[in-house]
Amino acid sequence: NELNEVVVTGQTMPVQARDAVQSIRVIDARHIEEQAAVNLRDLLSNDLSIRVSEDAILGSGINLQGLGGSKVKILIDGVPVIGRLDGEIDLSQINLNDIERVEIVEGPMSVPYGTDAVAGTLNLITKKKATSRVKAKLNAYYETAGRYNVDGTISIPIRKTQTRLSLGRNFFGGYDPDPGKRNLQWNPKEQYMASLDVQHRFTRLLLRYRSDFFDEEIRNLGDVNYETVFEDSVNYTHAIAKDDYYFTRRFNNTLSAHYYVADDIKVRAFLAYNDYRREKNTLRKDLTSGEETPASGDDLQDTTRFSSLSSRLFFQHDWKPGLLNYQFGYDVNYEENRGQRLAGDYQNITDAALFTIWEYQPFLGLKVQPGLRYAYNSRFEAPLISSLALRYAVDSLWVLRASYGQGFRAPSLKELYFLFVDENHNILGNEDLKAETSNNFQAGVHYTPLLTDVSIEAGLSGFFNDIRNEIRLMSVIAPGTDNDSRGLFRNANIARSQTTGGRLSLKAQYKGWRLETGLNAIGVRNNLAFSEEARQVSQNNFNFYPQLQLNLHYTWKRPGLTASFFLNHIGRRSDLILNTEDKLVTTTFSPYTIHDVNLKKNFWSDRISLSLGVKNLWDVTQVNSTRVEAGGAHSPGGSLLVGYGRTWFTRLQFNF
Numbered sequence: 001n002e003l004n005e006v007v008v009t010g011q012t013m014p015v016q017a018r019d020a021v022q023s024i025r026v027i028d029a030r031h032i033e034e035q036a037a038v039n040l041r042d043l044l045s046n047d048l049s050i051r052v053s054e055d056a057i058l059g060s061g062i063n064l065q066g067l068g069g070s071k072v073k074i075l076i077d078g079v080p081v082i083g084r085l086d087g088e089i090d091l092s093q094i095n096l097n098d099i100e101r102v103e104i105v106e107g108p109m110s111v112p113y114g115t116d117a118v119a120g121t122l123n124l125i126t127k128k129k130a131t132s133r134v135k136a137k138l139n140a141y142y143e144t145a146g147r148y149n150v151d152g153t154i155s156i157p158i159r160k161t162q163t164r165l166s167l168g169r170n171f172f173g174g175y176d177p178d179p180g181k182r183n184l185q186w187n188p189k190e191q192y193m194a195s196l197d198v199q200h201r202f203t204r205l206l207l208r209y210r211s212d213f214f215d216e217e218i219r220n221l222g223d224v225n226y227e228t229v230f231e232d233s234v235n236y237t238h239a240i241a242k243d244d245y246y247f248t249r250r251f252n253n254t255l256s257a258h259y260y261v262a263d264d265i266k267v268r269a270f271l272a273y274n275d276y277r278r279e280k281n282t283l284r285k286d287l288t289s290g291e292e293t294p295a296s297g298d299d300l301q302d303t304t305r306f307s308s309l310s311s312r313l314f315f316q317h318d319w320k321p322g323l324l325n326y327q328f329g330y331d332v333n334y335e336e337n338r339g340q341r342l343a344g345d346y347q348n349i350t351d352a353a354l355f356t357i358w359e360y361q362p363f364l365g366l367k368v369q370p371g372l373r374y375a376y377n378s379r380f381e382a383p384l385i386s387s388l389a390l391r392y393a394v395d396s397l398w399v400l401r402a403s404y405g406q407g408f409r410a411p412s413l414k415e416l417y418f419l420f421v422d423e424n425h426n427i428l429g430n431e432d433l434k435a436e437t438s439n440n441f442q443a444g445v446h447y448t449p450l451l452t453d454v455s456i457e458a459g460l461s462g463f464f465n466d467i468r469n470e471i472r473l474m475s476v477i478a479p480g481t482d483n484d485s486r487g488l489f490r491n492a493n494i495a496r497s498q499t500t501g502g503r504l505s506l507k508a509q510y511k512g513w514r515l516e517t518g519l520n521a522i523g524v525r526n527n528l529a530f531s532e533e534a535r536q537v538s539q540n541n542f543n544f545y546p547q548l549q550l551n552l553h554y555t556w557k558r559p560g561l562t563a564s565f566f567l568n569h570i571g572r573r574s575d576l577i578l579n580t581e582d583k584l585v586t587t588t589f590s591p592y593t594i595h596d597v598n599l600k601k602n603f604w605s606d607r608i609s610l611s612l613g614v615k616n617l618w619d620v621t622q623v624n625s626t627r628v629e630a631g632g633a634h635s636p637g638g639s640l641l642v643g644y645g646r647t648w649f650t651r652l653q654f655n656f
Contacts, residue, residue, distance in 0.1 A: 009075075009103040009123040010112050012327045012359045012369070013316055021359065021369040021391040023401055023444055023461065025049075027102040034553060034564045036598055036611050036651050038141060038149055038170065040102075040124070041091035045594065046568045048518045048549040049106060049503060052091065054641040056187050057220060057246065059090030065106055065463055066499030066522045067119035070471065071409060071436075073109065075123045077210070079254050080116075082308045082335065083276030084414060086427060086473055086489075093214060093248065095193055097139060097151040098166045100127045107463060108405035108440045111355055111371035111387045114331055118407035118438050118467070126210070128199065130162050131155050136656040143615070143649040146173030151193075164197040174219075175644035177621060182241065185621075186644050188219045206258040213251055220244035224287065239287035242295050247279040264321065269313035276306040299419075304339030314355075328356035335413065343417040343431070350378040351410070357387075365393040380410045380435040399446040401461075407438035411471055415491045427473065430491040438467040455509040462502040470497040470526075498525045500542060516551040524574075543586075545573030560602035564613075569593045589640055590623045611651040619646040 005026040007017050017024050027043060037043035041060035045052045051063040062069040070087030073080065074094070081089050102124050109117040134156050141149040151168030174188035192215045199208040222242040229236045256270035282300035283292045294301060314329025336348035353375035360368045369389040375382040389403040411433040418429045444461030473489050505518035523542030548569040555562045574588045598613035622639040 005101065007103050008078075008125075009105050009121060010109050010357075012325050012357050013318055018399075018448075021367050021389045021401070022105055022107075022403065023442075023446075023459075025104040025106075027104070029100055032096055032099070032102075033609070033611075033653075034562060034598060034600060035566065035596070036141070036600075036613060036649060037096055038147075039092050039096060040094040040122075043096060043102065044091060046549070046551070046566050046596070047104075048505065048520050048547060048568075049104075051547070051570060053088075054643075055086075056185065056641065057218065058085045058088065060092045061086070061088035062091060064119045065465060066501065066524045067465065067467075068472075070412070070415075071116065071118035071407075073113050073117035073121040075113070075121065076212075076252075077126055077254070077256070077270075078123065078312070079252070079270060079272045079274075080113075080308070080310060080333065082274045082306055083248075083250060083278070084412065085278070087412070087415065087471075090248075092189075093191070093216060093250070094124070095151070095168060095170070095191075095214075096124075097168055097193075098126050098153065098164075098195055098197075100125050100129075107403060107442050108387065108407040108438065110385045110405065110407045111357060111373040112331075114333070114351060114353055114373070114375065115377075115409045118409050118436065118440075119465070126197070127164070128162075128197065128208070130199075130201075131157050133157065136654075138654040138656075139651065140653075141649065141651045143647050145175050145644050145647040147171065147649075160202070161198065161200045164195075166193075166195045166197075168193045174221075177645070182221050183223045184221065185641070188221075189216065191216045204260045208254075208256045208258075210254045210256075211252070214249065216246075216248040218246040218248075220246065238289075241285050241287060243283050243285055243292075245281045245283065247277075247281070249275075249277045251275040264318040266316045267313070268316065270311070272308075272310040274308045274310070277303070278305075279303045299341075302340050304337070304341055306335065306337050308333060308335040310334075322361060324358070324360050326356065326358040328354070330354050337413045337417075341419045342413070343429070347413045347417050348378075349410070349413055350376075351382075352376045353382075367391040375408070377410050377435075382408055382410070382435075383437065397447060397449055399448075400444075401446070402443040403441070405440045405442075407436070407440060407467075409436040409438075409471070411435065411491075415471055426489065428490045433471055433491060434469040434493050436467055436469050436471055438465060438470075440465050453510060455507075457505075457507040459505045460502070463500065465497075465499045467497045467499075468495075470494045472497075494526050496526075498542070499523065501544075512555045512557065514551075514553040514555075516549070518549050520547040520549075521545070522547070543574040546571035560606070562600045564596075564598040564600070566596040566598070567593065568595075587625045587627050589625045592620050592623050592642055593618055594620060594643065607655050609651075609653040609655075611649075611653075613649055615647050615649060616643045616645060621645050 005017050006014050007020055007024045008014050009024060010022060011020060017026055032043060035043060035046060041052060044050045049064060053061040062072050064072050068087060069089060074089050102122060104122055106120040109121040113121055136154045138152045149170045153166040156163045170191040172189045174184040175186040176184040195212045197210045199206060225240050227238050227240050229238060252274045254270055254272040259267040261267060280302045282295040284295040285292045311332045314327050316327045318325040332352045334350045338346050353373050355373040357371040371387040373385040385406045385408055387405040392400045416429050416431050416433060442463045444459060447458045449456050471491055472494055474492050501522035503518060503520045508515040521544055523544040525542045550567040552565040553562060570592055572588060572591045574586050595617040596613060596615045597617060598611055600611045602609050620642050621644060622641050624639050
């Protein structure tokens with residue numbers, strides 16, 4: 001039961017999810033295995049509250065509470081993940097082979113985690129449980145779309161020291177509905193990853209060092225063109241193509257310490273250095289001779305590097321158990337970017353803050369949690385950020401939650417100074433951007449009846465976000481051209497953006513059956529302020545889109561077999577596009593459904609596990625859109641990538 005999971009994200013003290021003041025959802029290791037999820041993109045594509053977007057070059061993005069990935073903080077053991085493109089962390093670059101669980105908190109977490117944590121926070125908790133003997137694990141995965149993955153982990157205990165080493169390789173050969181094309185809809189991709197985790201326990205101190213390495217190559221193969229060359233009085237025709245190669249390298253290092261001053265006082269700290277490097281090489285390939293040479297031209301060869309140094313320390317004190325506990329500490333992040341695509345080839349930014357969170361229980365059943373953050377930002381004036389969360393247990397069955405939180409997000413260096421140009425993209429930074437500020441309100445009720453044979457959890461919740469100066473990467477359309485076909489985008493402040501929504505969820509368990517279902521509705525309203533005309537045509541009403549989830553599992557204990565059924569339906573939704581004349585264009589995307597079916601069988605006392613299944617059963621590859629101009633005229637739009645169609649997969653796991 002995920003409500004019994006101990007959670008740490010944004011909490012004054014580690015606590016079970018059911019007792020947390022905020023509503024915290026946990027995706028545990030069992031769910032990850034049953035879904036056969038290789039990376040974070042695979043896992044979240046079936047989440048009720050999250051919508052995953054796809055881009056052949058930039059990767060997979062996230063949308064939470066109607067807000068984009070630039071407002072979602074992604075952490076690994078509390079350490080921020082860097083290296084955003086287009087404001088997004090590529091979810092397919094975050095592998096799950098060493099992840100124990102994912103904690104999801106919706107709504108602002110700006111008090112404990114600062115900028116970017118406006119829409120919510122995802123905290124990936126790595127496996128770190130101590131073992132008494134050497135253990136090893138090997139995974140092999142194959143998918144008919146051309147995915148071949150293998151990874152392995154070994155854990156070695158030596159007295160009070162635990163060492164864990166993980167290695168892996170993911171390969172995807174690319175996909176296109178037309179098998180004869182060279183320029184594929186889904187680009188070929190190859191990834192290598194490695195991690196080293198060493199922890200040593202003293203009497204009151206736990207020291208841990210973790211190092212993660214990731215290397216990725218994406219090949220964007222160009223269409224074939226023919227060139228005629230006159231040599232030795234003869235005309236020769238050569239088949240020529242320009243191929244783009246994108247190399248991404250991440251190197252993360254974290255030193256953390258947990259010191260137990262006393263039974264009721266703990267000190268936690270970490271120092272982290274993250275390095276992100278992305279390189280683009282464009283080669284001119286002679287398909288007749290196979291010769292490759294660097295292509296000439298602006299923006300065809302480029303290297304961009306992002307480095308960050310983070311430090312965080314906080315005290316946790318259970319001052320009066322059952323009545324009052326608190327935490328306070330500091331949070332410092334320094335980031336620098338280098339590359340030809342940045343104005344001046346170099347930029348940096350510093351964010352430093354003091355924060356405190358208190359939890360007070362004035363009487364049995366009621367918990368009050370106020371929080372405060374005072375921050376300094378080297379480029380923008382940061383306001384004093386506050387939050388207030390309430391949890392009231394009416395009785396053993398009903399729990400009420402409500403919260404208010406302020407958010408602050410300074411524009412990233414990329415949003416200010418970055419320029420990204422290739423065959424399909426033209427992304428412009430904007431040095432005149434203002435910082436975002438926001439207010440969030442949430443409320444919900446949770447019901448857990450006490451039944452003999454059946455376990456039921458039901459929930460109803462709602463939220464409202466009000467964002468000032470929201471930064472959007474707006475698609476720019478030149479008059480008389482097709483919908484965003486030129487790939488021109490510009491960062492801009494929206495005067496005011498509001499999102500609202502509600503979620504109804506139900507979980508039930510009866511003997512071998514487990515059910516997870518829910519309905520989510522999210523509405524978005526924007527007020528553009530680029531021109532007076534844009535203000536007049538801004539949205540007055542919320543544009544809502546529904547999302548439906550249905551997960552069903554059945555486990556036969558004796559044969560060790562589990563059947564899983566996953567369904568995620570995304571309803572019709574609208575988005576905003578700004579044309580070059582600052583006129584508002586609304587694009588509406590058609591609904592679609594993703595449906596997966598998996599079978600998992602354990603052998604030899606769970607030492608061997610075999611999974612078989614089908615993904616994207618209804619063979620959805622892309623969804624179409626229609627465009628509505630400010631005057632009301634309709635026209636065909638572009639299409640949105642969703643998946644590479646129906647595929648079959650198998651996964652084999654060995655535990656030693």
